[in-house]
Amino acid sequence: MNTILSVRHLSKEIKGRSIVKDISFDVLEGEIVGLLGANGAGKTTIMKMIVGLSKISAGDVWIAGNSMKTQFSKALDNLGAVIEAPAFYPYLRGYENLRQYQRLHKNTSKDWLLEVANLVGIDHALKQRVGTYSLGMKQRLGIAQALLKKPKLLVLDEPLNGLDPAGVRETRNYLSKIASELGVSALISSHQLSEIEQMASRVIVIQEGSLMIEQQIGYEAGDGGLQLTLHVND
Numbered sequence: 586m587n588t589i590l591s592v593r594h595l596s597k598e599i600k601g602r603s604i605v606k607d608i609s610f611d612v613l614e615g616e617i618v619g620l621l622g623a624n625g626a627g628k629t630t631i632m633k634m635i636v637g638l639s640k641i642s643a644g645d646v647w648i649a650g651n652s653m654k655t656q657f658s659k660a661l662d663n664l665g666a667v668i669e670a671p672a673f674y675p676y677l678r679g680y681e682n683l684r685q686y687q688r689l690h691k692n693t694s695k696d697w698l699l700e701v702a703n704l705v706g707i708d709h710a711l712k713q714r715v716g717t718y719s720l721g722m723k724q725r726l727g728i729a730q731a732l733l734k735k736p737k738l739l740v741l742d743e744p745l746n747g748l749d750p751a752g753v754r755e756t757r758n759y760l761s762k763i764a765s766e767l768g769v770s771a772l773i774s775s776h777q778l779s780e781i782e783q784m785a786s787r788v789i790v791i792q793e794g795s796l797m798i799e800q801q802i803g804y805e806a807g808d809g810g811l812q813l814t815l816h817v818n819d
């Protein structure tokens with residue numbers, strides 16, 4: 586399987602403090618990988634470097650084979666990201682917001698816009714003004730927007746944060762569909778394994794800026810039924 590995201594020896598120093606320390610991992614085609622860690626572990630800083638929002642202090646990131654340092658535009662062409670709450674035009678409807686974004690990216694397929702809206706579950710709300718959207722609906726609109734340019738990789742910072750249990754379930758379902766039906770790879774951060782274990786095939790655990798664990802997620806039948814097992818990669 587093709588490697589869509591390759592992170593090598595990624596490091597970040599801010600004001601003499603080492604925030605991210607020599608992190609390396611891959612995300613393969615169609616794979617969802619969870620980036621786990623407590624508050625302040627360094628997840629957002631790692632993601633910001635991966636998507637080009639923060640300067641890389643050392644190491645590099647390749648998206649679909651393109652270096653963030655030397656092939657920035659080509660790397661971005663293959664990337665969709667929601668790192669912080671994206672800004673929308675509150676007086677425009679959901680549909681108009683997405684069309685506006687499409688125009689910026691010279692991609693005008695209305696069919697694709699509707700397919701993406703349907704996939705993330707905002708098709709029924711496209712005629713509403715975005716100012717009336719709930720947090721969860723804005724989150725979905727942000728992910729729809731990130732998908733409009735048909736990226737090979739989605740990078741999402743805590744997309745399950747602040748959602749109620751039904752919202753968490755629905756978000757997990759459509760993110761799994763995005764990976765399985767569109768073949769888009771995803772790196773998704775979270776505080777908790779329990780939030781993403783059902784959709785990720787692998788998790789990476791960050792502690793104080795270092796990669797502590799990289800594990801496959803699997804399920805095995807045991808005495809107590811189906812048990813979650815973590816297989817340590819060497």
Ligand code: ATP
Nearest residue numbers: 599600604622623624625626627628629630631776
């Ligand atoms: P959370 O889950 O709370 O968002 P996180 O794992 O995403 O946490 P980061 O936001 O990446 O963690 O922060 C990692 C560490 O780097 C924290 O100690 C934070 O205070 C520090 N940090 C991040 N950005 C800056 C900055 N611009 N200046 C100084 N320190 C920073």
